[in-house]
Amino acid sequence: MYFILYIICIATCHCLIEKDEKNENHCGLLKQWLGSSSVSVEISKKGFHREVITTVELSPNVLSGVRVLLVYTWPRGVYIDPYQLASMRDQSDWQILIDSAIDLEVPAHKTSGFVSYVYPSPDGPTPRLLKVTIPIHGRYHEPSSDGELFTSVDIQPPELLLRTEKCLQFNNLEPHTVVDAPCTVNNSSMCPWVKIQSQQEHGPMSLQFPVGDRFLMIPVCGGTLLVTMICCVALSKYMWKHKII
Numbered sequence: 001m002y003f004i005l006y007i008i009c010i011a012t013c014h015c016l017i018e019k020d021e022k023n024e025n026h027c028g029l030l031k032q033w034l035g036s037s038s039v040s041v042e043i044s045k046k047g048f049h050r051e052v053i054t055t056v057e058l059s060p061n062v063l064s065g066v067r068v069l070l071v072y073t074w075p076r077g078v079y080i081d082p083y084q085l086a087s088m089r090d091q092s093d094w095q096i097l098i099d100s101a102i103d104l105e106v107p108a109h110k111t112s113g114f115v116s117y118v119y120p121s122p123d124g125p126t127p128r129l130l131k132v133t134i135p136i137h138g139r140y141h142e143p144s145s146d147g148e149l150f151t152s153v154d155i156q157p158p159e160l161l162l163r164t165e166k167c168l169q170f171n172n173l174e175p176h177t178v179v180d181a182p183c184t185v186n187n188s189s190m191c192p193w194v195k196i197q198s199q200q201e202h203g204p205m206s207l208q209f210p211v212g213d214r215f216l217m218i219p220v221c222g223g224t225l226l227v228t229m230i231c232c233v234a235l236s237k238y239m240w241k242h243k244i245i
Contacts, residue, residue, distance in 0.1 A: 052134045068130060074155075085135075088135075143216075
């Protein structure tokens with residue numbers, strides 16, 4: 001009886017040690033893989049409607065079962081249109097989760113920034129090169145009181161997060177850190193992700209949006225009211241003359 005228990009104990013310990021060794025080997029490969037992954041960002045188009053194009057280049061030896069997550073922290077000067085994203089759903093190979101509701105009509109000084117989680121290639125194996133194009137829109141800003149015609153909005157590059165089911169112990173991954181983020185776009189549970197140290201060569205990108213002149217507020221409002229009244233009088237005279245009721 002004791003001999004059988006001894007055999008079972010030895011077999012169990014052997015399986016656990018073998019499992020730990022495989023986990024350690026996979027985590028070691030993951031650490032090497034992290035150092036050769038990078039993110040680059042560029043912005044296209046002009047005016048209030050832009051596109052943020054993110055390119056993720058992963059290691060040439062992509063590990064199986066690895067998932068990628070891009071975390072964008074957006075300033076209050078821009079917004080993402082959820083209805084536009086819904087219309088693009090069938091045309092894009094990525095999914096997005098936004099951490100809060102977005103009001104499309106609120107000006108910049110009456111709203112706050114938000115965070116979005118983008119999951120490239122949610123189905124199937126992860127390719128080495130990923131590209132995500134997110135349309136963003138500038139908000140209207142408060143009129144300027146110092147004569148400035150434009151205001152700057154800084155767009156930070158996203159954080160690159162990776163996760164794998166095979167590496168369960170995130171030890172000795174410096175300079176990378178482990179953070180919690182939604183496992184999937186469904187936001188049903190949180191998972192540990194490894195945050196890649198930023199490889200972006202440049203800092204945040206600055207966008208320029210036009211702003212109004214505060215000192216022109218009274219002339220513009222007065223002129224608008226005057227034009228409106230003239231049009232109403234002219235329309236009323238026309239309707240009276242032609243007996244339009």
